[in-house]
Amino acid sequence: MKSFLKRTTALAFAGALLTGCAVSSLPDIKASTPSGSAFDVALHKEYVALAEMEAAEYDWADADTFTVRARSVLEGNSPLPEEISARDLPAQTVPVLTAARERLMNALNAGGRDASPEHAAGAQGAFDCWMQEQEEDLQPEDIAACKKDFIFHIEKLEEAMKPKEVAAAAPKPVAPPPPLPKAIVIYFGFDSAKLTDAEAAKIDQAIAAYDSGKATVLRLAGHADTRGDAEYNQKLSEARVDAVFAALAAKGFNLTKIRTTALGEDLPAVQTGDNVKEQNNRRVVISFGR
Structure with missing residues (x-):
């Protein structure tokens, strides 16, 4: 050719x-x-x-x-x-x-x-x-x-x-998780780390809120009022956290999901002078996170 x-x-x-x-x-x-x-x-x-x-x-x-x-x-x-x-x-x-x-x-x-x-x-x-x-x-x-x-x-x-590329199916929309529950506050008596029956009932409320809100972390923050020595109040806030932690453990809560901190007299709910009794400051705040 x-x-x-x-x-x-x-x-x-x-x-x-x-x-x-x-x-x-x-x-x-x-x-x-x-x-x-x-x-x-x-x-x-x-x-x-x-x-x-x-x-x-x-x-x-x-x-x-x-x-x-x-x-x-x-x-x-x-x-x-x-x-x-x-x-x-x-x-x-x-x-x-x-x-x-x-x-x-x-x-x-x-x-x-x-x-x-x-x-x-x-x-x-x-x-x-x-x-x-x-x-x-x-x-x-x-x-x-x-x-x-x-x-x-x-x-x-x-x-x-060559095989034609098949477009990947669009992922199904995932519903957003529910809003996190509001914090639950457990109050303590003066110079005490003992849970009263009324406050102990809030432990069940906290567990239910954790589950329904699809939280993955439960935080405990202990506080004390300004009455007494600051170092003593620090240890008192730690004891209050321990009391709530123990109550959660008694209910079978997964303890690996708990994060704890003790703040003593710092970050009071109600600002007061030094050496002042204040019920609202003697507390453990239970908050939720993901």
Whole structure:
């Protein structure tokens, strides 16, 4: 196949009629359309084009070969790419062409004819063209052109066969957690870390609030009023925290979820002077977090 094709196809067919070869039927074959798949239609065009180009060069043997292949497509018997053994190839080219045919067959057998009919047919036509030009081994530019055409089509075919990425389903909206419960305050008597029955009842309230509010942390902050020595009041606030902690433990609460701190006289609920009794400051504040 010469890329410039100086002689006309009409003259070539006139010569074909004199020789009596199959290519003489090419005009009728070209005018017909296969009744098969889109791949068959595209492959028919590939072989018709190859037959015309070889006939234009007066290469009757190869024009005849491609005409027979085009006719086979019309008859519903689309041929496979040429077998390596069908051509008398230079020995050093056999490995490359063998690998190329195997690559093409893998694509065709994996559904390439349906995935991309045009590129599947283009790859097969270009491969057969490459085989024919390589057997002649006379025109390096034509060999390279057929090989380039094959690579283009096989890459497009393989790309078309890649699994399509499925968009990930949008995550279902997650309802926001309920608001955290309000803090619960447990009060203590003067100079005492003992829970009264009324205040002890708040332990159950705190556990219920923790569960219903879907909290993950329960915080205990102990306090004291300003009456007495600050160091003593610090220890008193710690004792009050311990009392609440023990009450939670007695109820089976998960102790790993508890965080504790003791603040003594610091951060009073009611501001007072020093050494002043104040009921609202003698307390443990139970708060919730996530």
